[in-house]
Amino acid sequence: MTYLNYFLFFLLGVSIVKAFDFLFNVGCSILILKGAELTALNIIVTLAEDVSFMREIKYMNLKRAGSKESEIQIVKLVDDQTLQNWKDSVIKKIINAYPHSYRDRLAYQDWKGALRYLDYLAKNKKLDF
Numbered sequence: 001m002t003y004l005n006y007f008l009f010f011l012l013g014v015s016i017v018k019a020f021d022f023l024f025n026v027g028c029s030i031l032i033l034k035g036a037e038l039t040a041l042n043i044i045v046t047l048a049e050d051v052s053f054m055r056e057i058k059y060m061n062l063k064r065a066g067s068k069e070s071e072i073q074i075v076k077l078v079d080d081q082t083l084q085n086w087k088d089s090v091i092k093k094i095i096n097a098y099p100h101s102y103r104d105r106l107a108y109q110d111w112k113g114a115l116r117y118l119d120y121l122a123k124n125k126k127l128d129f
Helices: 002-064 069-096 111-123
Strands: none
Touching: 002 069, 002 111, 069 111
């Protein structure tokens, strides 16, 4: 009977170790995912800033080339809409990468929310970029 008890306690110990290992791995996976999310957001924001800078150069060159102001305004409107569509699309793709049960827990749901979230992390020194 004692060998049976030893064996059952051994199985119980193995089960407990496996359960703690699983929980530890889930925690590590969540941290890795969060880090990847923040890295992606930082890259996307930097890319959007670079696109805005390049747009200004584009408009200056159009003006120097003798384009009419009305033509430049049309180009600006098209560029603004294209950039806004890109921003919305990128954030939606990030959100859709999460399982449905976690999407509501994200700190943002749109571009402005993502910027506020990054600003909050930067101000509270939780962002290492």
